[in-house]
Amino acid sequence: MQTTQTGQNKVALTNKDLNSMFFRSMFLLGSFNFERAQNMGFCFVMIPAIKRLYKPGKERNEALSRHMEWFNTHPWLTAPIFGVTAAMEEEKANTGKVDETAIAAMKIGLMGPLAGVGDPLFWGTSRPVLAALGAGIAMTGSIIGPLLFFVLINVIRLTCKWYFLRYGYTKGSEIIQDMAGGRIKKLTEGASIVGLFVMGALVSKWTTINIPIVATKINGKTQTVQDILDSVMPGMLALILTLFVSWLLKKGVNPLLIIFAIFGLGILGKWLGFLG
Amino acid sequence: MNIIQIILVLLVAGIAGMGSVLDEAQTHRPLVACTLIGLILGDVKTGIILGGTLEMMALGWMNVGLAMAPDTALASVISTLLVINTHTSIGEGIAIAVPLAAAGQALTIFVRTIVVFFVHKGDDFAQKGRYRAIEWMHVIALGLQALRVMIPTGIVLALSTSAVEGVLKSIPTVITGGLQIGGGIIVVVGYAMVINMMDVPELKPFFYLGFLFAAFTKFNLVGFGGLGLILALLYLQLEYSGKNNRAQTATASAGSAQQGNSSSAADDDLDDDLDD
Numbered sequence: 001m002q003t004t005q006t007g008q009n010k011v012a013l014t015n016k017d018l019n020s021m022f023f024r025s026m027f028l029l030g031s032f033n034f035e036r037a038q039n040m041g042f043c044f045v046m047i048p049a050i051k052r053l054y055k056p057g058k059e060r061n062e063a064l065s066r067h068m069e070w071f072n073t074h075p076w077l078t079a080p081i082f083g084v085t086a087a088m089e090e091e092k093a094n095t096g097k098v099d100e101t102a103i104a105a106m107k108i109g110l111m112g113p114l115a116g117v118g119d120p121l122f123w124g125t126s127r128p129v130l131a132a133l134g135a136g137i138a139m140t141g142s143i144i145g146p147l148l149f150f151v152l153i154n155v156i157r158l159t160c161k162w163y164f165l166r167y168g169y170t171k172g173s174e175i176i177q178d179m180a181g182g183r184i185k186k187l188t189e190g191a192s193i194v195g196l197f198v199m200g201a202l203v204s205k206w207t208t209i210n211i212p213i214v215a216t217k218i219n220g221k222t223q224t225v226q227d228i229l230d231s232v233m234p235g236m237l238a239l240i241l242t243l244f245v246s247w248l249l250k251k252g253v254n255p256l257l258i259i260f261a262i263f264g265l266g267i268l269g270k271w272l273g274f275l276g
Numbered sequence: 277m278n279i280i281q282i283i284l285v286l287l288v289a290g291i292a293g294m295g296s297v298l299d300e301a302q303t304h305r306p307l308v309a310c311t312l313i314g315l316i317l318g319d320v321k322t323g324i325i326l327g328g329t330l331e332m333m334a335l336g337w338m339n340v341g342l343a344m345a346p347d348t349a350l351a352s353v354i355s356t357l358l359v360i361n362t363h364t365s366i367g368e369g370i371a372i373a374v375p376l377a378a379a380g381q382a383l384t385i386f387v388r389t390i391v392v393f394f395v396h397k398g399d400d401f402a403q404k405g406r407y408r409a410i411e412w413m414h415v416i417a418l419g420l421q422a423l424r425v426m427i428p429t430g431i432v433l434a435l436s437t438s439a440v441e442g443v444l445k446s447i448p449t450v451i452t453g454g455l456q457i458g459g460g461i462i463v464v465v466g467y468a469m470v471i472n473m474m475d476v477p478e479l480k481p482f483f484y485l486g487f488l489f490a491a492f493t494k495f496n497l498v499g500f501g502g503l504g505l506i507l508a509l510l511y512l513q514l515e516y517s518g519k520n521n522r523a524q525t526a527t528a529s530a531g532s533a534q535q536g537n538s539s540s541a542a543d544d545d546l547d548d549d550l551d552d
Contacts, residue, residue: 029298030418033391044414064402123338124473133497138328141321146311190508192474197504200486208460234491246468266458
């Protein structure tokens with residue numbers, strides 16, 4: 001605000017504005033809707049910046065309107081987009097050299113790649129791995145399980161959101177070149193390896209399928225079908241079933257339908273006695 | 277239950293409902309929501325165990341693109357409430373959680389459609405520069421998501437415990453037992469969703485490696501997490517140092533072509549997920 005006295009009429013976002021955006025970004029998806037997804041949320045987060053950069057009037061109204069456009073990406077990785085958008089708005093307010101289409105194009109351009117990184121990295125790896133870890137401990141009745149999950153996932157989330165908002169703001173549109181570099185690919189690949197490895201372990205350790213049908217009876221010792229399968233390879237059925245469901249999902253079968261089918265199978269198995 | 281407990285349960289229901297749309301702090305995940313409800317009702321252990329069990333089932337439930345996952349917020353809050361208040365088994369908890377997750381999904385889809393109306397209001401306010409009003413539209417939309425879980429929870433609270441107990445007890449054991457069996461198997465749907473998300477062919481061996489390790493060793497999940505991390509680091513070191521060597525021996529084109537394939541495979545897969 002004081003900078004207006006230098007004669008340059010240069011407005012810049014303050015640290016407080018960025019903090020406010022960071023805080024608001026935790027509510028980005030509040031108005032998620034089927035017409036334009038995260039559009040009003042995006043505008044909601046941008047308001048502190050718009051208020052700082054544009055005086056009441058036509059320019060401010062236009063700025064508000066342009067951030068009501070369709071927008072959808074991974075909620076945690078919106079941080080760099082907010083940073084870059086804020087930097088571009090600042091440039092536009094000061095020099096007028098950035099036009100509306102450039103801002104819109106940048107938002108659309110970053111949306112896809114960031115969802116492409118965020119979905120496997122956070123929804124595909126960090127959350128299921130931490131949740132499985134927490135759930136494993138929780139099933140013994142220990143509070144450590146939920147706490148571990150809640151604290152770790154939020155530390156990851158807040159660190160990413162905080163750092164990338166500032167990174168996007170300082171780097172401005174440079175970030176687009178940076179994204180094309182190998183670093184993000186490396187990160188996604190590394191996370192996928194951890195995720196796949198742990199999922200493989202979970203298939204074996206945490207799936208309970210038991211076929212209690214008696215297969216053989218030698219010297220009064222009974223052996224069920226499950227005992228035989230376990231002696232060949234523990235968790236074999238779970239693996240086969242996982243691969244089958246994975247195939248079904250790729251064919252576009254609704255996951256809820258599969259879930260109900262498996263429950264149906266469970267009830268049938270209990271009734272006829274081939275599952276226990 | 278006293279009045280303070282009722283208020284706190286409704287509060288948690290609201291927070292979980294908001295968490296479900298925001299997908300930020302993960303308060304809608306069973307591990308967190310069930311634990312909180314258990315804590316309020318004075319039986320935190322049951323809450324944690326049910327939370328852990330449901331969390332394993334919901335491991336792969338995620339919102340990708342415009343697709344909605346089954347809703348863990350409503351399922352966690354009400355199932356924990358019923359299991360603790362009526363002293364029923366975890367099996368029955370699972371039995372009610374699954375249809376509740378489907379109902380919660382339908383409700384959130386309903387709210388996300390209604391929000392379109394508030395967004396149109398937001399457009400008008402943007403044109404007039406009334407940013408405060410846009411903020412209100414956003415907050416009201418978020419409030420609706422809270423109510424979507426609070427109201428059904430309130431209805432369940434209003435019903436007498438004995439009536440609910442009667443309904444739960446009237447479920448035949450073949451159904452509850454069967455659902456419990458199904459609950460042990462259902463986790464494969466989550467695993468399948470997660471591995472489909474990271475479906476890069478050359479990383480697939482890590483999934484089988486994890487499976488084999490778990491089948492024949494006694495590592496716990498912390499061990500698997502650590503092992504996965506080390507494998508990821510080793511793989512990245514070898515992969516990227518190997519590429520430099522290849523570049524020197526003038527076969528760089530083959531290497532980069534392969535990389536191109538892998539990234540497009542990942543993109544295709546993500547598209548598949550978005551298409552669901």
